[in-house]
Amino acid sequence: MKIATTDTMNDTAPKYAIRTSRLNLWYGAFQALFDVDLNIDNGRITSLIGPSGCGKSTFLRSVNRINERLDYVRIEGAIDVMDKNIYDPDVELMQVRKQVGMVFQRPNPLPISIRDNILFGHSLHNKGKNASRADREEIVESSLKQVLLWDKIKDRLNQKGTELSLEEQQKLCIARLLPVKPSVLLMDEPCSALDPKGTAAVEELIWELRGEYTILIVTHNMAQARRASEACIFMLMGKVVEHQATEDLFVTPEEKETADYIEGRYG
Amino acid sequence: MFAESSLNVRNKRIQNLFRILFLIMTILLIIPVVAILATLIAKGGSIISIDFLFTHPTNGMTAGGIFPALLGTVWIVAVALLASVPLGVAAAIYLNEYAGDNWFTRIIQLAIINLAGVPSIVHALFGVGAFVIFFGFGTSILAAGLTLAIMTLPVVIVSTRESLRAVPQAFREACWNMGATRWQTIRRVVLPNAVSGILTGVILEVSRTAGETAPIMFTGAVFFLPFLPQGVFDQTMALSLHLFVIATQVPGVPENLPFGVALVLIAMVLLMNSISIAFRMYLRGKKKW
Numbered sequence: 001m002k003i004a005t006t007d008t009m010n011d012t013a014p015k016y017a018i019r020t021s022r023l024n025l026w027y028g029a030f031q032a033l034f035d036v037d038l039n040i041d042n043g044r045i046t047s048l049i050g051p052s053g054c055g056k057s058t059f060l061r062s063v064n065r066i067n068e069r070l071d072y073v074r075i076e077g078a079i080d081v082m083d084k085n086i087y088d089p090d091v092e093l094m095q096v097r098k099q100v101g102m103v104f105q106r107p108n109p110l111p112i113s114i115r116d117n118i119l120f121g122h123s124l125h126n127k128g129k130n131a132s133r134a135d136r137e138e139i140v141e142s143s144l145k146q147v148l149l150w151d152k153i154k155d156r157l158n159q160k161g162t163e164l165s166l167e168e169q170q171k172l173c174i175a176r177l178l179p180v181k182p183s184v185l186l187m188d189e190p191c192s193a194l195d196p197k198g199t200a201a202v203e204e205l206i207w208e209l210r211g212e213y214t215i216l217i218v219t220h221n222m223a224q225a226r227r228a229s230e231a232c233i234f235m236l237m238g239k240v241v242e243h244q245a246t247e248d249l250f251v252t253p254e255e256k257e258t259a260d261y262i263e264g265r266y267g
Numbered sequence: 268m269f270a271e272s273s274l275n276v277r278n279k280r281i282q283n284l285f286r287i288l289f290l291i292m293t294i295l296l297i298i299p300v301v302a303i304l305a306t307l308i309a310k311g312g313s314i315i316s317i318d319f320l321f322t323h324p325t326n327g328m329t330a331g332g333i334f335p336a337l338l339g340t341v342w343i344v345a346v347a348l349l350a351s352v353p354l355g356v357a358a359a360i361y362l363n364e365y366a367g368d369n370w371f372t373r374i375i376q377l378a379i380i381n382l383a384g385v386p387s388i389v390h391a392l393f394g395v396g397a398f399v400i401f402f403g404f405g406t407s408i409l410a411a412g413l414t415l416a417i418m419t420l421p422v423v424i425v426s427t428r429e430s431l432r433a434v435p436q437a438f439r440e441a442c443w444n445m446g447a448t449r450w451q452t453i454r455r456v457v458l459p460n461a462v463s464g465i466l467t468g469v470i471l472e473v474s475r476t477a478g479e480t481a482p483i484m485f486t487g488a489v490f491f492l493p494f495l496p497q498g499v500f501d502q503t504m505a506l507s508l509h510l511f512v513i514a515t516q517v518p519g520v521p522e523n524l525p526f527g528v529a530l531v532l533i534a535m536v537l538l539m540n541s542i543s544i545a546f547r548m549y550l551r552g553k554k555k556w
């Protein structure tokens with residue numbers, strides 16, 4: 001394992017949570033990603049923007065290897081998560097999924113109680129050493145507190161997760177990832193099904209999680225990328241065009257395409 | 268500005284015409300059902316009693332009850348259920364949750380569709396060859412039940428797949444993305460949400476075979492037995508065959524007897540159908556997504 005040498009971090013934490021080198025991806029004969037080289041900072045929020053169909057979701061889905069479910073997907077290159085290539089043969093898929101959590105556009109809580117939703121991932125990865133009842137309650141409480149939901153729903157943990165409001169569902173979907181202690185959270189347009197108030201609330205939550213998790217968030221909302229991320233990646237037609245600190249990318253973009261896009265000259 | 272134009276009038280008239288046409292078709296459709304039930308009740312209702320259900324036939328099957336036949340049908344349907352449910356459900360789970368779309372699964376699909384189209388008399392002959400002779404079960408409840416099971420397998424698979432498909436894909440994705448294996452996903456999320464539909468569906472499909480005659484008359488059901496079956500390797504009487512026999516083969520049967528048997532058979536199937544439909548409606552009302 002390589003040891004990062006940045007002085008702002010302790011010695012064991014890698015500088016980059018996700019590193020890709022020459023990542024190419026094909027859906028059958030169609031190439032969706034071209035030579036993607038990215039170094040995504042550990043512990044920061046990075047937003048991923050670009051026009052529809054440029055490969056944002058494809059990239060995200062490669063980072064937790066969910067793309068492999070489709071047998072016509074072919075991948076070349078490497079993706080390191082916390083300095084380990086997740087496509088190495090000795091890598092266990094379930095451990096990748098544990099390290100890399102994913103939040104979807106449409107909130108998808110399971111049709112079980114709020115409590116069981118939170119404990120679901122935990123129970124998958126902790127068979128055998130069954131946590132005591134008190135431990136489990138503790139996990140539920142701390143996860144819900146982290147997503148700023150605890151005070152609101154602590155009295156109805158037995159209610160079904162699917163009965164919450166969309167905003168609460170989305171927060172629950174984030175909360176249920178936390179008990180297995182992931183290092184990376186992938187979010188694919190996590191606010192696009194929410195109203196402005198819900199969007200603001202979820203954005204606030206994502207901002208709260210900064211530092212503890214590396215967050216990679218896809219968004220079509222320029223204002224959101226600008227408000228809620230520290231670094232920003234602009235993609236176009238399957239290629240990375242620019243990767244900068246968010247402020248720089250929006251104020252002084254280096255590439256003409258980036259400027260055109262953030263000024264609204266693309267779809 | 269908002270007054271009715273002649274085109275509006277014409278469109279409305281056509282619209283009404285079709286509405287009435289479809290209504291008439293619908294009414295025509297239920298006439299046979301009502302007519303059958305009414306005839307059976309009118310002609311056979313008088314014979315129905317507790318005694319009729321629970322005593323043996325007497326006087327060369329021209330009098331007495333139908334207990335051995337009723338019990339035999341229950342036996343055979345139970346065996347069919349026990350055999351076809353595990354097999355059909357497992358196959359449906361494999362096809363829906365594990366198998367991709369490739370030549371292998373497409374061949375299986377094709378086989379299932381074709382199996383559903385095989386006439387029941389052919390299943391009967393298959394049952395004789397396979398269960399009675401090859402496996403050596405003889406003409407028995409077991410052979411008859413298994414023959415019925417093979418016959419209903421395609422519909423059991425189709426109805427189970429439907430219930431599995433009704434579970435939103437988003438639930439599966441949520442599980443996979445948290446690192447659940449396929450089996451964990453199936454056991455903890457897919458099955459709990461599909462099980463009510465699966466069970467009611469298969470009960471419905473299998474109970475419908477209670478009225479089948481051809482597949483069981485060569486494999487396990489007999490015209491008359493003076494005693495009750497003691498196990499699955501015994502032969503048995505069955506309602507459907509009993510009805511056929513007293514309606515066509517035995518002289519001097521009073522008119523209300525075959526109608527009474529038919530009424531019991533229909534009531535049995537309808538009862539199981541309504542239970543499973545009511546159960547399904549109840550569970551569906553409770554779901555929320």
Ligand SMILES: Nc1ncnc2c1ncn2[C@@H]1O[C@H](COP(=O)(O)OP(=O)(O)OP(=O)(O)O)[C@@H](O)[C@H]1O
Binds near residue numbers: 027055
């Ligand atoms: N499962 C798939 N099979 C085949 N092609 C796909 C598949 N998923 C995506 N694609 C193609 O890959 C390209 C990138 O798609 P992707 O969903 O990653 O884009 P995106 O940037 O997330 O777009 P959006 O902003 O609309 O979500 C598109 O051209 C799309 O048509």
Ligand SMILES: [Mg+2]
Binds near residue numbers: 056057058188
């Ligand atoms: Mg997308």
